Amino acid sequence: MGSSSATWGTLLLNISSVFTKTNAAIIKHLKTNSEWLQQQLDQFTAISSDFKIKYCYEAFETPLILGKSAMIVPRVSAVVQGRPDIEALCLSKNHIELVRFTGANDEDFVSVASNLRAMIGECQDKIARNWTAQALFQSSVEAEANNIGACPETKSTGFYKLPFRMPIERNPMFIGRGAHLQQIHEYLCPTWNDCNTKECGSGQIVVLYGLGGMGKTQLALTYAAEQQEHFSAILWVDGSSRRNAQLGFRKIAQRYVDNASEKRGPEGRLEIQQQLHLGDLLTPSGQVTSVDIHLSEVTKLTISFLEREGNNNWLLVLDNVDDLQEVDIVDFFQGPRQGK
Structure with missing residues (x-):
């Protein structure tokens, strides 16, 4: 796991940094025995059985500088340990030429293309099962919407209520995840049927974590869209940096101002x-x-507004939080959370 050639990458970064801004942290993470890579591997291994996987690695060393060359992605680096049943494809190229095929008759292209066709063919049944699961989940959501409403004590009205709006487009190809969506709802609204509970599940937190590109944001978007009627407002904050988070809370305040202006003018x-x-x-x-x-x-004023008693039925999505030291929800919400 990782590559000893990352040391050469560090040298190249030092040279190129004279001319451009570089990210040495990325190279550090790619070194052999990287703790960060091990964490990613552990997360991937846990879900790898759900996918059809092929590994590719290069056959030849890649020219570097000073007449040196190195194997950037050797077989041992490309193949995830613990899955000996997965086929590894050796491409007769160095790292630079790894996906530079000479044409349709290139042996490596033929190998990769044939494997992709086989994988697509084998996934048809899984796609069909996902659609079936999604249809069942959607039916349960519609049934719940017909039978369940917000508790009278917590149904937010007036300036606490905002029309549904998301800052990111939903992916129309996003399917499945019915069990995950149901689990999120059960965590966020554990007392939805209990109208004797004044807070009706306020203060609940759900964390979606995993590798980048797994669909965490789309899962949150889908949940928000399908369950929007259960919340007085669905709010979205970009947590990629502290400043972006503050700008996100500023946008929340702006939404409340715009909504009040549209409804009642000055x-x-x-x-x-x-x-x-x-x-x-x-x-x-x-x-x-x-x-x-x-x-x-x-930011403080917006959060104070959200923490006000009676404004207890909103849902806040804090997206893209990669550094908890940079953006920690505890830093923003010091007191009891009214919403979710």
Whole structure:
């Protein structure tokens, strides 16, 4: 796992950094026996049985500098340990030429293409099962919507309620995950049937984690879209950095301002300005300031509004959180969370 050639990568980065901005952390993670790579491997191995997998590796060393050459992705690096049943394909190329095929008759191209065709053919049954599972889940969601409503004590109205809107497009090809969607709902709304519980499940947290590209964001989008009627507002914050998170809370405040203005005009805008305690942070034209020095204050005011008693039925999605030291939900929500 990892490559000893990452050392050469570090040298090349040091040279290129004279001209461009580079990311030495990436090269560090790719070195042999990398702890980060081991974590990724453990996560991948846990789900690898769900997929048809083929491994590819190169047959020849790649020219580097000073007359040196190295095997960038040898077989031992490409093949995930613990899955000896998975076929590994050796491509007669170096790393630079790995996917540079000479044409349709290139032996490596023929090998890769034939394996891809076989994998596509074998996945048809799995796709059909996923569609069936999705249909069953959708039926259960519709049945639940017909029989279950928000508890009267917690049904948010007035300026607490926002129309459904997501900042990211849903992938129309996203299917399945019915069991995961149901599990998320059970975690977030454990007392949905119990109208004697005033908070009705407020303060619940669900963490979606895994490798990049697995569909975590699309899973959250799908859940939000399918369960939107259960929440007074569905809010989205980009947690890739602290500043982006603060801008996300600023956008939440702006949504409340815009919604109040659309419904009740200047009077509604003045009321929500007072409810959010924005003061001069809201311009005469109705724009919440995005000036960096005020973002922290806007964030605090928005969160204070969300933590207000009675505003307890919102759903907040904190997306793209890769560094918990940079963005930690505890730093934002110090007190009891009213929503989810």
